[in-house]
Amino acid sequence: MDTLLKRRTTAPRLWLIGLALWFAVAAVAGIGLWHLRVDALEGQGREIGLLSLALTDEIDRGLHGAEEGLLALRVELREGRLPLSGAGAAPALATRADLMPLIRTLWLVDREGRLLAASDTTPIPDLQSFSPPLYQLADETTAVSRSFEDTRANESLVALAVRFVAPTGNTGWILAAMPAKDLLGAFSVASPAADARMAVYRNDGVRLAGEIVATPSFDEATVARRLASQPSMEVRTLRDGSERLISLHDLPRYGLKVILTRDIVAVLAAWRQATQMTAVALALLLAIMLVAVRLVVQSERRHTEAQRALQAQRSRASKLESLGTLAGGVAHDFNNVLAAIVGFGEMAQDAAVPDSKQARHLDKVLQAAMRGKALVERILAFSRGGASVSTVFALEPVVEEVLNLLGASLRPGVVLERGLEAAGARLRGDPTQAFEAVMNLCNNAMQAMPDGGMLSVKLHRQQVDASRVLSHSQLQPGNYLSLTIADQGTGIKPEVMDRLFEPFFTTRGAQSGTGLGLAVVHGVVAEFGGAIDVQSTPGQGASFTVYLPECKDSLESVEHSPKATSTGSGQKLMVVDDEPSLVALAEEVLKGLGYEPVGYSDPLVALAELRDDPQGFAALITDEVMPGLTGTQLTEAIRVFAPELPVLLISGYGGALLASRAAAVGVTRVVTKPLLRAELAQSLAELLR
Numbered sequence: 001m002d003t004l005l006k007r008r009t010t011a012p013r014l015w016l017i018g019l020a021l022w023f024a025v026a027a028v029a030g031i032g033l034w035h036l037r038v039d040a041l042e043g044q045g046r047e048i049g050l051l052s053l054a055l056t057d058e059i060d061r062g063l064h065g066a067e068e069g070l071l072a073l074r075v076e077l078r079e080g081r082l083p084l085s086g087a088g089a090a091p092a093l094a095t096r097a098d099l100m101p102l103i104r105t106l107w108l109v110d111r112e113g114r115l116l117a118a119s120d121t122t123p124i125p126d127l128q129s130f131s132p133p134l135y136q137l138a139d140e141t142t143a144v145s146r147s148f149e150d151t152r153a154n155e156s157l158v159a160l161a162v163r164f165v166a167p168t169g170n171t172g173w174i175l176a177a178m179p180a181k182d183l184l185g186a187f188s189v190a191s192p193a194a195d196a197r198m199a200v201y202r203n204d205g206v207r208l209a210g211e212i213v214a215t216p217s218f219d220e221a222t223v224a225r226r227l228a229s230q231p232s233m234e235v236r237t238l239r240d241g242s243e244r245l246i247s248l249h250d251l252p253r254y255g256l257k258v259i260l261t262r263d264i265v266a267v268l269a270a271w272r273q274a275t276q277m278t279a280v281a282l283a284l285l286l287a288i289m290l291v292a293v294r295l296v297v298q299s300e301r302r303h304t305e306a307q308r309a310l311q312a313q314r315s316r317a318s319k320l321e322s323l324g325t326l327a328g329g330v331a332h333d334f335n336n337v338l339a340a341i342v343g344f345g346e347m348a349q350d351a352a353v354p355d356s357k358q359a360r361h362l363d364k365v366l367q368a369a370m371r372g373k374a375l376v377e378r379i380l381a382f383s384r385g386g387a388s389v390s391t392v393f394a395l396e397p398v399v400e401e402v403l404n405l406l407g408a409s410l411r412p413g414v415v416l417e418r419g420l421e422a423a424g425a426r427l428r429g430d431p432t433q434a435f436e437a438v439m440n441l442c443n444n445a446m447q448a449m450p451d452g453g454m455l456s457v458k459l460h461r462q463q464v465d466a467s468r469v470l471s472h473s474q475l476q477p478g479n480y481l482s483l484t485i486a487d488q489g490t491g492i493k494p495e496v497m498d499r500l501f502e503p504f505f506t507t508r509g510a511q512s513g514t515g516l517g518l519a520v521v522h523g524v525v526a527e528f529g530g531a532i533d534v535q536s537t538p539g540q541g542a543s544f545t546v547y548l549p550e551c552k553d554s555l556e557s558v559e560h561s562p563k564a565t566s567t568g569s570g571q572k573l574m575v576v577d578d579e580p581s582l583v584a585l586a587e588e589v590l591k592g593l594g595y596e597p598v599g600y601s602d603p604l605v606a607l608a609e610l611r612d613d614p615q616g617f618a619a620l621i622t623d624e625v626m627p628g629l630t631g632t633q634l635t636e637a638i639r640v641f642a643p644e645l646p647v648l649l650i651s652g653y654g655g656a657l658l659a660s661r662a663a664a665v666g667v668t669r670v671v672t673k674p675l676l677r678a679e680l681a682q683s684l685a686e687l688l689r
Helices: 002-079 091-099 180-184 219-231 269-283 285-351 357-377 395-408 431-445 516-527 579-592 603-612 631-638 658-665 676-689
Strands: 106-110 117-118 148-149 157-166 171-179 197-202 208-210 237-241 243-253 256-263 391-394 414-421 425-428 453-464 478-486 531-536 541-548 572-576 596-600 620-623 647-651 670-674
Touching: 002 091, 002 157, 002 171, 002 180, 002 243, 002 256, 002 269, 091 117, 157 180, 171 180, 180 197, 180 208, 180 516, 197 395, 243 596, 256 478, 269 431, 269 658, 285 357, 357 425, 357 516, 391 395, 391 431, 395 431, 395 453, 395 478, 425 431, 431 453, 431 478, 431 516, 431 541, 516 541, 516 620, 572 579, 579 596, 579 676, 596 603, 603 620, 603 631, 620 631, 631 647, 631 658, 647 676
Parallel strands: 414 453, 572 596, 572 620, 620 647, 647 670
Antiparallel strands: 106 117, 106 171, 148 157, 157 171, 197 208, 197 256, 237 243, 243 256, 391 425, 453 478, 478 541, 531 541
8 A cells, every 4th residue: 555655646746757857858949949040040141141242252353354344445445446436346346355254245335325336236235224324424433234135145134334535535335245144153053052042233223133032021122122222231141020031242333232042941941840850859758868869979979070080180280290300300311321422422433534434333323312312302392491492494394304204103094295385494493392383283183083084284485464363363464484284184163263272171082192282382383473373164174374484594504513623721620410421521521622620420529629719610510410419509509609600501401491590590501411522612612711
């Protein structure tokens, strides 16, 4: 009995607890669903606001380009370079219409409304349909017409108009027609959903392109009244009742408004589904628990994925940093080896019989060592980050070197097409940077063709007479070398184009690169003062065109003649390097050059010797990377008691920004390992002068 009574007593409590739990869960779910609804509306509002802003900017740029073309025509008319009428007027207008963006047809109309010339037979729009009115149009203003039908092409057109003054003093208007659908820009591609609608209106409420969905609380008459009463409305996201989300942006220069709307019913479709699922879940406590567990699991999964993505990002950054450090260390040790090869090779060359087999073999050894030096410099191009070499060089041999390297490793199915037509054309800058940029572009093109195709590389001179707006930069007038690298790969998607040159941005997997290749190309082009243009159609390949300013200076020849060396006159030099073999080599070479070298393999001992006798040495020759004390640290220490002592810093790799760091501590000159004897002699002669 007690047990039964206890069960009867416990049951209502369980019901109360269950009901309380149900109401609590229902209340929490209701609050959550309300916030979810608000977030959905606000999120979609922000999305269409940003999309509307981007589309407005695209329309503005397109209209501005067309307006620039009309203003150029006005200048031609004013200067008498374009006939107002006659047999030559129509072909001239047709030619210019073909060159102008968006423009389909051009007309010349005089002050009385008579048609003077036209680029084709399209009927002229009604002159009374323009806003502002043509007879009140100022020189700096562009008028926009209502949309009108081209019965030949069965499409709607919109016309722009600017005022012109002929050399005879007569005035009139230049009219230019463009397809009305072009005012919608990339909306058809960038539309966030099927229910999204876009329209372009004049400030007086006249619709030029697009459409909106009329609802009881939002129709075209409402739009017209709003535009007429608020011509200066700020750009913001609006909610019209509970029917539509609206974003309105202004183009004040042309008196236009851009409206983007979404159906709230469609926007909240996912939210309604969540509401229905929650209602079903509230019927059963077990279902609620299962949903809660699933939500927790999903939350944990998202958290884990976010952590994994963050770890991958850190891993990539650490990998790049480690590669830079590893490259620096390997380069330092390898350059020490190359220094010994070059130094002892030159001494062996001196002892060899001229034109003998041994002398020729030693020449090959020295040539291979210098190629090794150039290879190390290319490896360090990204990790070093210091000042680059600036010299005058021919670009075509650099491109040929890249193509020769690629030709030996082309994957099956890839065909290389060459079109180098700029023999003798020169640039000023770092040839290594140019090599890296061309190599990166070619590698990128080959990676875009996993199944094979044509890799086309063309180089020619090009004179640019007027400024051009390219895909990713602006090209100023001047003489350029134009390098075009085109592939027949998958092409570039429009959403990728804007981020193409962002560092670390890549559309390939983690095993296909770090995304630095094109970022390096963009930096190199900027360093040369050039510009880059990218053209691509998805599925039809891509074309990268690099414009580099041509240099008219003569080539700077560098001769390595071991016999033509400058010699010393017994000056006492201190040589510091942590490699005893390189110290011995330097002592022997310097003695042969007429100096009195004293070598040290411990920089701390050398510092103590200099502190004891700061006037005893004519110059200091030191390596950069040494244990205990680097070359720049040694220089900084001796500047306290020997501020005028010349210092020659020899570096196989000194890390990022070595040149600026060395200059800051008082290094007189920085040279790179391995050095030829003639280079060392010349550097010392200039240092001691």
